[in-house]
Amino acid sequence: MSDLTSSFDHVIVGGGVAADMAARSIHEKAPAATIAILSADADGPVYRPALTKDLWHGEDPDPASQDLHTAEETGAELRTATSVTALDPAARTVTTAAGDTIGYGTLLLATGASPRRLGDGEDQRVAYLRTVADYRHLRDLVQDGTRVAVVGGGYLGTEIAAGLAHAGAEVTLHHTGRVILEHMFPDSITSHLTEVFEQHGITLVGGFRLAGIDAGEHLTLTAEDGRSAAADIAVLGLGAQLANDLARSAGLEMDGDSVVVDAQLRTSAEGVWAAGDIIRFTDPLLGDRHVEHVDHAWASGTTAGTNMAGGQEAYDYTPLFYSDLFDDGYEAIGHLDTSLEMLEVWSEDRSAAVVHYLDGEQVAGILLWNTWDSVPTAREVMAASRAGRLRREELPAQIAPGG
Incomplete structure (x- = not known):
């Protein structure tokens, strides 16, 4: 048996960035609340994008450099290598593979995904x-x-x-x-x-x-x-498989493989929230969608944690994603799908670009290729385009490539 106490104010299932941010939000809003983080991973929460980025290209290849120090900074009781095998929303308990039954006041599912x-x-x-x-x-x-x-x-x-x-x-x-x-x-x-x-x-x-x-x-x-x-x-790298077994077996409302959440990231079960890779949420620009990137985990974990501790914040956010490939890099929002019409705007020296992905007259996604500090503007451009306030011929003047 584990040495976890039998009940916590808040239990988080998962050990990634969404779990870390949820714990931080709970602790900030309710410092005296008890928090347990149950993670199947053998290691505590780290900044996971570094596993394919900075740890290979930077000066320090040690993954300890990416430790988020979640337990130390939030007071959460962190139990790694702990698989949760059952969720009972009616009893407000979870059961681990070791046979422990743990009670909760609120629960967050932030179980993420695993490689195919x-x-x-x-x-x-x-x-x-x-x-x-x-x-x-x-x-x-x-x-x-x-x-x-x-x-x-x-x-x-x-x-x-x-x-x-x-x-x-x-x-x-x-x-x-x-x-x-x-x-x-x-x-x-x-x-x-x-x-x-x-x-x-x-x-x-x-x-x-x-x-x-x-x-x-x-x-x-x-x-x-x-x-x-x-x-x-x-x-x-054959893609990812959502870790949704716990949600599905507990009878939570699903849309395909994703957990359905409301504007505050509550699931269909009382007292249960969800965040990160596993959810289907309403994007303010693009409607119902599913996203598997760290910015979404960061933002949704923050909102879910705040609401678990009594807040009523809406998850009103369009996530970005990014990558670095040798000396090139990019940030992007929305749908980068080459089956859509693409409007490319290049810098004079062809080193940087802004690519608009058009679904009819509306911008469905924007790629900022070697173009920085422009994501907020890109969101504004998408919003204006989708509201009919910005015509396609006006798009090239909105964001300067290489900015």
């Missing part, structure tokens, strides 16, 4: 990157010249490939498309990124749909079309 895995078999040379333990494992495997096959040419796959190349690995990036990130960026940017990745020694292999991995003396990756590739290590 290839089959049931496990080999230590096949890695995923979601937790601190995953990062440590991958770091231990990589040496100068290690042949690494990264599978997945999306947001995380490209970041991981860039990080591994910086660490000295011999990287091949296998992806399903014609070019990397083709679902997000126009050809002007994807062609530039192709050159940049190749200049950093990364081999790009398109049209590669992974069918399986043979774990012999070396790993052999086989594509659906019969092609094969050898590697010492494979890192799979």
Whole structure:
């Protein structure tokens, strides 16, 4: 049995940024309240984006540098490596895999997501990157010249490939498309990124749909079309699977795989809130949507925690997302979908751009490529466009590329 007390004013299930921010908001609004954080991860909350960004490119590769110090700064009782297996909203209790039953006044589900895995078999040379333990494992495997096959040419796959190349690995990036990130960026940017990745020694292999991995003396990756590739290590970026089992088994209202929440991030169960990756919420600009990025976790965790402690704040926010790829970087809001019409505005030297993604006459998303401190303006542009106050011919003058 654990040494947790049997009941807390507030219980948070999950150990990411949303959990950290919720605990901070609760503690700020109700300093005397008792808080428990139950996390399945072996490590406490960290700034998780660093696992594919700063820890590979910065001066300090130790994940301890990204510790959020949640327990020390909020007074929460943090229990890591603790899986919650059942939620009973009527009794206001949760049950852990160890058999402990813990009562709560309010509960936050911030369970996030886990990597989609290839089959049931496990080999230590096949890695995923979601937790601190995953990062440590991958770091231990990589040496100068290690042949690494990264599978997945999306947001995380490209970041991981860039990080591994910086660490000295011999990287091949296998992806399903014609070019990397083709679902997000126009050809002007994807062609530039192709050159940049190749200049950093990364081999790009398109049209590669992974069918399986043979774990012999070396790993052999086989594509659906019969092609094969050898590697010492494979890192799979096959997308994420929402950790929604607890919510679903407790009978919470769901929309597909996502937990439905109201404007204050309350679920359909009395006393239960949800935040971060797992929720479907109402974006003030884009309506009902689901987002899996740290800015959303940060903001929704903050709002949920405030409301758990008695607040009545609406989650009235359009999250941003961002990435850095070698010397390039971007911030973005909304839908970056190349099936939409794209209006590109470039700086004179072609080093920076603002890309508007148009759904008819309305802006559905904005990419700020090497353009900084412009997210608030981008939100204003989207709002004005969607309200009919800004015509498409007026868009190029709204945000200066490279700002």
